[in-house]
Amino acid sequence: MKSLLLFSLGSLFLTLMGISSATLSPAGINYEVVALMAIKSDLNDPYHVLENWDSNSVDPCSWRMVTCSPDGYVFSLGLPSQSLSGTLSPLIGNLSELQSVLLQNNAISGPIPATIGKLEKLHTLDLSNNTFHGEIPTSLGDLKNLNYLRLNNNSLTGACPDSLSKLEVSLLWTCLIIILVVPCRKYQQRLSKLLVTL
Numbered sequence: 001m002k003s004l005l006l007f008s009l010g011s012l013f014l015t016l017m018g019i020s021s022a023t024l025s026p027a028g029i030n031y032e033v034v035a036l037m038a039i040k041s042d043l044n045d046p047y048h049v050l051e052n053w054d055s056n057s058v059d060p061c062s063w064r065m066v067t068c069s070p071d072g073y074v075f076s077l078g079l080p081s082q083s084l085s086g087t088l089s090p091l092i093g094n095l096s097e098l099q100s101v102l103l104q105n106n107a108i109s110g111p112i113p114a115t116i117g118k119l120e121k122l123h124t125l126d127l128s129n130n131t132f133h134g135e136i137p138t139s140l141g142d143l144k145n146l147n148y149l150r151l152n153n154n155s156l157t158g159a160c161p162d163s164l165s166k167l168e169v170s171l172l173w174t175c176l177i178i179i180l181v182v183p184c185r186k187y188q189q190r191l192s193k194l195l196v197t198l
């Protein structure tokens with residue numbers, strides 16, 4: 001009886017350990033903290049909104065503008081209208097549970113990181129009204145769950161990636177793209193009805 005109890009306590013302990021170390025590497029490094037610190041260091045943050053983002057934290061769930069899922073993974077990043085400039089770190093692609101990224105109305109420049117295409121659960125991405133330049137990464141076409149995307153009012157150039165046409169299910173976001181890049185015109189007709197939602 002006693003050994004059974006010990007066994008149960010033991011497994012409970014192991015289970016709890018498993019939960020709390022969900023995002024930890026064997027060396028105890030939280031990859032999400034590393035990724036968020038990289039994002040912070042590539043941004044200029046004149047009003048110190050990212051001040052409590054601290055590399056010594058065990059997890060980032062109490063940081064401003066960061067929201068975690070119940071099991072402790074970062075699932076949203078909301079930093080609209082915070083006067084941020086600088087660039088967006090490609091390590092954003094390491095926040096593997098991210099569902100929502102809101103960075104609109106800042107002055108972030110540089111390319112849109114292609115690593116965003118690794119964020120399989122992403123459903124909302126708003127990078128509008130920044131100064132991103134370069135091409136729209138084709139990897140965005142891999143985002144099967146994306147249903148809201150705004151990239152308008154940036155300095156994006158180049159062709160509208162064909163991969164985006166795979167996302168026909170998520171019509172809303174494709175129509176939002178149109179506003180920003182002329183080469184996306186071929187989608188315009190099909191989507192013009194949706195433009196009213198803007």
Ligand SMILES: *[C@@H]1O[C@H](CO)[C@@H](O)[C@H](O)[C@H]1NC(C)=O
Pocket residue numbers: 031034035091094
């Ligand atoms: C990104 O995450 C992977 C594990 O998912 C890890 O192997 C890699 O080192 C991380 N990159 C950085 C720079 O933290």
Ligand SMILES: *[C@@H]1O[C@H](CO)[C@@H](O)[C@H](O)[C@H]1NC(C)=O
Pocket residue numbers: 105106107129
């Ligand atoms: C675009 O962002 C700037 C700040 O960079 C802000 O002043 C302006 O109001 C924003 N435009 C819209 C339409 O939100």
Ligand SMILES: *[C@@H]1O[C@H](CO)[C@@H](O)[C@H](O)[C@H]1NC(C)=O
Pocket residue numbers: 107129130131153
């Ligand atoms: C577009 O971006 C420029 C430069 O950031 C800004 O001045 C302008 O207000 C923005 N326009 C809209 C419609 O947001």
